[in-house]
Amino acid sequence: MTTVLKLGGSVVTAKDEPETVDADALAAAADALADATDASNDADVVLVHGGGSFGHPHAAEHGVSPTAGTHDAGAVREIHGAMRRLNERVCAALGERGVPAVPHHPHSAGYVDGDETLALPPDGVGAKLDEGFLPVLHGDVVTHVGAGATVVSGDDLVVTLARGLDADRVGVCSTVPGVLDDGGDVIPEITAYADVADVLGGSDSTDVTGGMAGKVRALLALDAPVSLFGPDALAAFLAGDEPGTLVD
Ligand code: IP8
Numbered sequence: 001m002t003t004v005l006k007l008g009g010s011v012v013t014a015k016d017e018p019e020t021v022d023a024d025a026l027a028a029a030a031d032a033l034a035d036a037t038d039a040s041n042d043a044d045v046v047l048v049h050g051g052g053s054f055g056h057p058h059a060a061e062h063g064v065s066p067t068a069g070t071h072d073a074g075a076v077r078e079i080h081g082a083m084r085r086l087n088e089r090v091c092a093a094l095g096e097r098g099v100p101a102v103p104h105h106p107h108s109a110g111y112v113d114g115d116e117t118l119a120l121p122p123d124g125v126g127a128k129l130d131e132g133f134l135p136v137l138h139g140d141v142v143t144h145v146g147a148g149a150t151v152v153s154g155d156d157l158v159v160t161l162a163r164g165l166d167a168d169r170v171g172v173c174s175t176v177p178g179v180l181d182d183g184g185d186v187i188p189e190i191t192a193y194a195d196v197a198d199v200l201g202g203s204d205s206t207d208v209t210g211g212m213a214g215k216v217r218a219l220l221a222l223d224a225p226v227s228l229f230g231p232d233a234l235a236a237f238l239a240g241d242e243p244g245t246l247v248d
Contacts, residue, residue, distance in 0.1 A: 001168045001169070002044040002046065002129070002165050003043065003046070003168065003170070003238075004046045004048065004158055004161050004162045004167045004169075004171070005046070005047050005171045005172075005173065005237075006048045006049070006050070006154050006157075006171065006172045006173065007029055007047065007048070007049045007050070007090075007173050008050045008052075008172075008173060008174035009049060009050030009051045009054070009055070009056070009086075009154070010175050011025055011173055011174060011231050012026045012052060012090065013052030013054060013086065014053060015053055016053070017053055018053055019054050019057075019086075020053055021086070021089050026089065026093050027093065028231065029093075029234055030090075030093040030094050030096070030097050030099070032234045032235040033097075033099055033134075033234075033238065034094070034097035034098060034099050035235065036235070037134060039099075039100055040100065040132035041100050041129065041132055043238075045238075046167075047090075047094075047101070047134060047135070047136045048136075048137045048158050048161065049086065049090050049136065049137075049138050049139070049154060050138070050139050050153070050155075051138070051151075051153075052086065054082040054083055054085060054086035055083045055140070055141075055151070057082075058075075058078050058082045059141065062075035064079060064141060064149070065151050066150055066151050066156075067150070068150065069144050069147030069149055069150045070150075071148035071149075075149075079140075079141040079151070080141050083105075083107075083138050083140050084105065086138065087103050087136060087138045088103070091103055091136050094134065094136070100132055100133050100134050101133070101136050102128060102133045102134070102136065103135075103137075104124065104135040104136065104137045105138070105140065106120060106137055106140040106152055106157060107140045107142050107143075110142055111143040111144065111145065112144040112145065112150060112152065113145050114145045114146060118152055118156055118160050120164070122164030122165050125137070125161060125164075125165060137157055137161070138157075139157065140152055155172070155215050155218070156218075158170060159218045159221075159222065162222050162224050163222065163223075167222075168224055169224055169225060169227075170219070170224050170225070171226070171229065172226065172227070172228045172229075173229060173231060173233075173234050174228070174230065175231070177229060177230035177243075178228050178229055178230070178244030179196065179199075179200070179244075179245040179247075181199055182199055186245055187199070188245065188246065189246045189248065190245060190246070190248075191220075191248060192220070193216065196216065200213040200216060216247060220247055225242065226247040226248070227244055227245070227246055228245045229243040229244030230244065
């Protein structure tokens with residue numbers, strides 16, 4: 001049973017404080033992962049975390065995004081360096097609790113090819129799982145053919161990894177308890193984009209501003225069921241429940 005789990009950057013960092021971990025939130029997430037895994041990661045969990053107050057401010061400062069690249073190597077080092085620092089903190093929090101967490105940096109392991117596709121060989125991640133490690137990936141800045149380097153989000157990594165590893169379950173933990181309807185209630189299940197087009201908007205332009213539309217579309221295309229939930233439901237998800245919104 002392979003599970004790909006994304007922890008949103010805003011879950012584990014203090015959003016408005018540059019390069020600041022939300023220590024309580026990270027501890028709570030690490031506790032939940034420690035309870036659900038063992039010292040040899042027999043549960044085959046792959047963790048991906050977002051950028052929060054580490055990667056995003058540096059990316060914004062240099063004008064780098066998924067669609068705007070840079071050839072400035074210093075900018076690349078700065079953005080990637082910030083993400084490595086957060087990754088170290090996440091791995092350390094897990095390691096302190098006996099979770100066999102090891103880093104897997106997308107900047108070194110992958111790139112975006114000429115077809116705008118994220119090429120991240122799943123074999124390296126799979127080998128870590130086979131050896132009993134819990135790979136911890138993160139949103140990053142990666143080489144982008146024809147554009148220098150661009151930002152790849154944790155959400156993109158989740159989709160690529162879930163497909164490449166043939167994951168059985170996917171979880172996306174953010175600060176909201178699921179996909180919300182117009183009244184602010186959690187939509188329990190989404191099986192087709194048409195079901196939620198009114199709420200999420202039909203246009204791709206929503207995605208550039210961080211909307212849910214593109215995310216839900218990409219997750220619907222996966223074979224594995226995906227749960228979108230808030231931090232309070234992380235333990236339940238890891239225990240096998242389907243909290244929040246199920247995209248299937
Ligand atoms: O927070 C972004 O990852 P995300 C990573 O998952 C960087 O979108 C480098 C800003």
